[in-house]
Amino acid sequence: MNAHMLEHGGAALPGIAADALDTCARCGFCKTGCPTYPFGGGFETYSPRAKVFFLKEYYEGRATLSPEWVDRLYRCTTCERCQTVCQTEIPLIHLWEKIRSEIVEQGLGPMPAHKKIRDFAAQFGNPYGESADKQAQWLLPEHKPVDEADILIFGGCTASYKMPSMLQSGVTVLTRLDIPYAYAGGAETCCASPLLRTGQIAAAENCISCNLDLFAQKKARYIVTPCGGCSKTLKYDYPAFARKLGKTFDATVMHFSEVYAQLIREGRLKPSIFTPKKVTFHDPCHLGRSQGLFAEPREILAAIPGVKLVEMPRNREESRCCGAGGGVKANYPQMAAAIAADRLREAEETGAEMLVTMCPFCQGSFAQAIQESGSGMQLSGLDALLLASLPEQA
Ligand code: SF4
Numbered sequence: 593m594n595a596h597m598l599e600h601g602g603a604a605l606p607g608i609a610a611d612a613l614d615t616c617a618r619c620g621f622c623k624t625g626c627p628t629y630p631f632g633g634g635f636e637t638y639s640p641r642a643k644v645f646f647l648k649e650y651y652e653g654r655a656t657l658s659p660e661w662v663d664r665l666y667r668c669t670t671c672e673r674c675q676t677v678c679q680t681e682i683p684l685i686h687l688w689e690k691i692r693s694e695i696v697e698q699g700l701g702p703m704p705a706h707k708k709i710r711d712f713a714a715q716f717g718n719p720y721g722e723s724a725d726k727q728a729q730w731l732l733p734e735h736k737p738v739d740e741a742d743i744l745i746f747g748g749c750t751a752s753y754k755m756p757s758m759l760q761s762g763v764t765v766l767t768r769l770d771i772p773y774a775y776a777g778g779a780e781t782c783c784a785s786p787l788l789r790t791g792q793i794a795a796a797e798n799c800i801s802c803n804l805d806l807f808a809q810k811k812a813r814y815i816v817t818p819c820g821g822c823s824k825t826l827k828y829d830y831p832a833f834a835r836k837l838g839k840t841f842d843a844t845v846m847h848f849s850e851v852y853a854q855l856i857r858e859g860r861l862k863p864s865i866f867t868p869k870k871v872t873f874h875d876p877c878h879l880g881r882s883q884g885l886f887a888e889p890r891e892i893l894a895a896i897p898g899v900k901l902v903e904m905p906r907n908r909e910e911s912r913c914c915g916a917g918g919g920v921k922a923n924y925p926q927m928a929a930a931i932a933a934d935r936l937r938e939a940e941e942t943g944a945e946m947l948v949t950m951c952p953f954c955q956g957s958f959a960q961a962i963q964e965s966g967s968g969m970q971l972s973g974l975d976a977l978l979l980a981s982l983p984e985q986a
């Protein structure tokens with residue numbers, strides 16, 4: 593393969609070596625950890641290995657984007673597991689997202705549920721079609737955001753509209769420690785993660801542009817969010833879009849797990865209420881593999897007196913996806929539910945009484961899996977568990 597072939601469609605593959613696809617050894621390591629492959633009826637075309645082979649054929653002009661291949665290429669949660677195990681270090685996530693953007697450019701995609709997300713994001717600024725008036729409804733009476741502060745809270749759509757407890761916990765901790773924070777409730781736009789992961793670049797750019805203007809206006813040094821998808825996107829996608837759009841973006845992005853861990857290390861946050869729980873922790877893909885935040889959640893758990901952590905066999909880099917990412921839950925809800933049920937079984941096999949995670953998507957997926965299976969497993973966000981262990985003054 594030559595560089596010309598990797599400029600298929602007139603767009604180079606940023607950060608991808610021209611011969612990346614040639615290095616595939618066909619070893620199939622990427623199949624072993626892929627959460628969606630087992631739900632493809634055993635057909636090889638559902639595997640990342642086959643998709644790499646297809647991309648080589650496609651970029652060299654011997655294959656076309658048939659509806660079947662478009663479907664296969666959207667059956668991926670962008671969990672990054674394949675990329676972690678690939679022995680020739682093929683940047684698979686870039687490839688999956690790049691081909692989706694080409695599918696969209698050619699009018700062959702995205703999937704119907706993803707179009708709805710795009711339309712809602714354009715009309716309402718969030719993928720759920722919620723009124724912006726409701727964005728700040730999660731704020732509790734004791735929360736007192738200021739106009740400008742070093743910290744700007746970025747709620748994110750899922751936490752703001754669907755799972756406010758994650759935001760409430762984090763902001764309550766800051767409030768109790770008298771750490772000032774700004775919040776632009778009602779003016780935030782979707783971080784664009786669901787649009788980027790599904791190849792809808794133009795729509796994503798609109799959202800990102802609005803948020804970049806908001807961040808410049810708020811002059812925050814730190815942007816703090818409870819969502820793994822938002823923090824990944826703000827950390828790794830926004831700088832490139834800011835350069836492209838000629839806008840400034842120099843804030844440090846932090847997920848709330850980083851903030852909690854830092855406050856615990858500094859001795860400012862002292863969990864002291866005894867919490868006798870045997871728990872297992874699910875590493876959200878976009879928190880762990882994407883951002884390397886494996887130690888922070890475990891530091892927080894270790895700081896809560898009484899909590900005993902039992903790991904699932906697949907943890908940290910090897911963690912199994914919950915099934916929700918990459919637009920899979922939106923368009924392939926049955927497959928997503930089966931993946932979550934599979935992961936829930938792993939959690940149950942540890943003997944833990946509580947499954948803890950720290951991502952609104954993972955938490956929503958497991959809540960559904962627990963309800964549908966009748967499992968007795970308790971479920972908690974790490975934020976809520978931490979907050980319950982803190983005395984009222986800290
Ligand atoms: S990113 Fe995850 S779901 Fe997608 S192909 Fe790789 S392992 Fe499979």
Ligand code: SF4
Binds near residue numbers: 615621680
């Ligand atoms: S792990 Fe990497 S080298 Fe092996 S089949 Fe998958 S993409 Fe190819």
